[in-house]
Amino acid sequence: MTSLLAERSAAAPDGPPKGAQRPRLSTVPPFVSSSGQEAVELAAVAGLQLDPWQQYALHVGLGENADGSWSAFETCVNVPRQNGKGGIIEARELAGLFLLGERLILHSAHEFKTSIEAFRRIEQLIMNCDQLRKRVARVRRTTGEESIELLTGQRLRFLARSSGSGRGFTGNLNVLDEAMILSDDAMGALMPTMAAVKDPQVWYLGSAGIGAPSMQLGRLRQRALSAVESGVPDPSLAYLEWSINPHVTECRLGCSEHDDPTSPEAVARANPALGFRLSLEHTERERLTMGEAIFARERLGVGEYPSETEDTWQVIGEDAWRALADAESGASDPVAFSIDMTPERSHTSICVAGMNGAAVHVEVVDNRPGVDWVVERARDLHERWSPRCWVVDGGGPAGSLIPDLERALGVEVVSPRVRQVAQACGSFYDAVASGDVVHLDQAPLATALAGARKRDLGEAWAWARRGVGVDISPLVGVTLARWGLTAEVEEPEEEVEPWVAFG
Incomplete structure (x- = not known):
């Protein structure tokens, strides 16, 4: 395996790469103003200098609507360990105490020792700053009662999480450290208490998911993916x-x-503190010690996130689909072909639809890894079947194939608009419900249907490509191919021999 250190000079001739200051995956609600800059400046007064990425997290997490309310009820920062998420926590809590007037801030962590360490760090920041220390009424250091209270009544309390640790408290701000270990019981204790608070916020901070204990983090991540x-x-x-x-x-x-x-580059993408408080030398030693799988999780942010539900066949029932299987089914002219691929471009499907009596036959013609084979295979099918059209969602991952397909096939590929994709999905669903579809009970299509989920498109919906855990391209493919049987296709004009016009 190639060494990180051996590649460093070639990858970055002017020195080691800096960590990415913007996240790879993000969603942020719109906002008109932010208290983030004030929070950054206050942290600096306390001696806490924040990296650009930490400042960005505060900027978007403290975004405000026109009426002054928080644009984000929940803010989640998912970043590998030792990058400085603690600095974000401290800056947010300082802002809550000294700038924003939040009456009660609850800081919890999975382990008691983590919570205590966070208490000691922010206590030191406050007590070593004359401007902040003079506003403190008392500091409680009794085990289990750790807190900081200001003369104006604001309190910051530190807790170890449990199913009952948040009950009885109505926090304006709830900071959930070690968010990759966050149970439903803990969330059940917390969320109802916030109903009585005007404009509360929840901040989750943690690293990559570790399986079943990361259910809440998985929910948040799924929302971001959607x-x-x-x-x-x-x-x-x-x-x-x-x-x-x-x-x-x-x-x-x-x-x-x-x-x-x-x-x-991979280390830099996942670790914004690279070049600030992390070095490639250190991360290389980690990789050699941890092994690939653990290194991927702990340093590269590759997590394991449990599914919200293990239920399958949520959109179209298995019994309804199996009932339409017919081993002798086939398509007659006219037929329509379609192509779709996974967002990662790991698999591509070519599908076909054609009439079979009063029903429509749908079939996965080919489902293979990769992309390189697709155009040549499509040319062969086009010559053999002369379909009425080829359908590719231009806004989907297969859209990049359209120029090559049109050159190879000599026809214009039909690319449905968003509303037409929604119509195709709804029509396919209705056809299955009414028994107007027949199929060969192919495994790739059944697997796609078993894991299929919907994604909202306003008042309509389409098949969700991401976050479903299966190759969805066979299902998208047959849906679009069926739609292609009735789609408007621009017929090529008949060529006239030049001399005919003068005959």
Whole structure:
């Protein structure tokens, strides 16, 4: 395996790369103003100098609507360990105490020792700053009662999380450290208390998911993925994640669509503190000691996030789909073909639809890893079947194939608009419900349907490509192919021999 240090000079001739100051994955609700700059300046008064990425997190997390309320009810910062998320916590809590007038701030962590360490750090910041110390009424250091109270009544309390630790408190601000270990019981204790608070906020700070204990973090991340997929920001969540885009099992050798976990660029993308308080020398030692899987999680942000539900066949029931299977089914002219691929470009599907009596036959013609094979295969199918059209969602990952397809096939590819994609999905759903679809019970299509989820498109919906855990391209493909049977297709004008006009 290539060494990070060996690659450093080639990757960054002017020195080691700096960490990315903007997250790879993010959604931020719109806002008209922010208290972030004031929070940054107050932190500096207390001796806390923040990196640009930390300042950015405060800027978007403290975004305000026109009426002065928080634009984000929830803010989540998901970043590998030792990058400085503690600095964000401290700056946010200082702002809550000394700038924003938040009456009660609750800081909790999974482990008691983590909570105590956070208490000691912010106590030191406050008590070592004359401007802030003179506003403190008392500091409680009794075990389990750690808190800081101001002369004006604002309080900052530190707790170890449990199913009952938040009950009885109505925090204006709730800071949940170690958010990758956050149970439903803890959330159940916290959330109802906030109903009585005007304009509260919850801040989650943690690193990559570790499986079942990361259920709440997984929920937040899924909301962010859905927002990115739809292009519409989550209305109440600011989610910032520093991580790499890892290879998947289906990736071919030399795949360039995903991040090389051994490269300095991958470390820089996932670690904004690289070049500030982290070095490539240190991260290389970690990689050699931890092994690839642990290094990917702890340093590159590649987490394991549990699904909200293990239920399958949520959109179209398995019994309804299996009932339409017909091993003898086939399509007659006219037929329509479609192409779709996964967002990661790891798999591509070619699908077909055609009439079978009164029903429409749908079929996955090909489902293979990669992209390189698609155009040649499409040319072969076009010559054999002369379909009425080829359908590709121009806004989807397969849209990049359209120019090459049109050159190879000599026809214009039909690209549905967003509303037409929604119509195609709704029509496919209705056809299954009414029994007007037949199929061969192919495994790739059944697997896609079993894991299928919807994504909202205003008052309509489409198949969700991200966050479903399966290759959804066979389902998107047959949906679009069926739509292509009735889509408007511009017929080529008949060529007239030049001399005919003068006959």
